[in-house]
């Protein structure tokens with residue numbers, strides 16, 4: 001077991017450097033000025049700055065982008081002169097129709113289930129932190145870690161399109177054109193990654209700090 | 215030393231002896247670990263610090279291997295596509311180029327950053343830090359470059375990209391003949407090499423060696 005001191009770093013006025021993890025004493029600063037890590041020069045904060053506001057803004061933006069990502073075509077397969085637009089879901093349906101079950105499941109999971117669950121998880125975390133909830137902090141921390149790791153896998157379809165577009169250029173026989181849905185979808189993934197990065201999991205535990213305050 | 219009566223008495227200032235949990239901010243007194251041991255947070259389960267054998271030399275070797283594999287993965291074709299006497303090859307870069315040619319420049323940027331730029335910069339930044347350290351020198355701008363490595367990490371989506379290529383491969387394989395290229399195997403090996411580099415890396419060891427070089 002580790003010898004845990006019964007205090008958090010923030011209560012001891014120690015800031016953990018984001019980059020090199022060194023602990024530094026935070027002295028009172030003039031407004032607008034910044035403390036910097038003496039070892040690596042990164043800006044020091046007790047908590048990520050404006051964590052909740054930034055994470056909320058990015059999460060809401062991702063919810064909005066999620067609509068065009070699923071309704072606009074992600075690509076159009078043009079064969080023999082006529083084209084069929086594919087959305088994320090119709091792409092999954094085509095895979096099922098072709099008997100490619102494992103692949104259909106993979107794409108469905110990565111492109112539909114993961115982004116939705118990730119957005120819902122972020123929303124839960126944000127609401128619980130805002131309400132200073134003291135409910136199962138350890139489980140919520142694990143939820144945050146999963147949210148952070150799993151988001152990038154949603155890019156599978158975007159990368160698949162980039163390969164299809166390059167491969168299928170068969171003159172009059174067939175071409176594949178990328179659609180605006182693919183762009184919206186990539187934006188959902190990137191924006192949600194930024195949202196998860198701006199959330200500070202230590203806020204979950206801060207609610208346990210002052211039991212008499214609430 | 216004279217003490218200022220107006221300032222509170224500070225416990226040890228900037229310190230290496232203490233460590234704060236990344237996820238819940240609980241403070242710990244550091245204790246020496248044996249090689250291969252890990253210290254975890256008792257409250258939230260996060261990894262606090264580890265001690266890895268020969269961290270700098272091993273991660274340096276693996277990063278060099280990753281660089282070679284990265285070059286192979288980008289020089290050779292990923293997939294060969296043959297359909298009714300027509301043939302087409304795709305590489306990582308040709309996918310990006312085709313997206314750009316079809317007017318989806320933002321999508322081209324996302325694919326380029328995730329599959330080429332971020333992984334390459336990450337490998338180069340690691341080599342930039344590890345090579346001089348291995349020869350007992352302090353690299354210029356070491357702290358800044360080291361900070362980039364952590365920033366770049368989530369954006370290097372090599373393994374997700376490979377999965378996207380495999381989905382495209384299976385999708386096309388019943389309408390055309392698809393032959394995997396050298397780059398596909400190099401890409402798979404690159405993922406292993408990058409994961410092994412991350413596993414061998416121990417930031418504390420790097421900062422420690424740096425401190426002794428000052």
Ligand SMILES: [Zn+2]
Nearest residue numbers: 017020037040
């Ligand atoms: Zn630092």
Ligand SMILES: [Zn+2]
Nearest residue numbers: 034043045049
């Ligand atoms: Zn700041």
Ligand SMILES: [Zn+2]
Nearest residue numbers: 235238255258
């Ligand atoms: Zn912890």
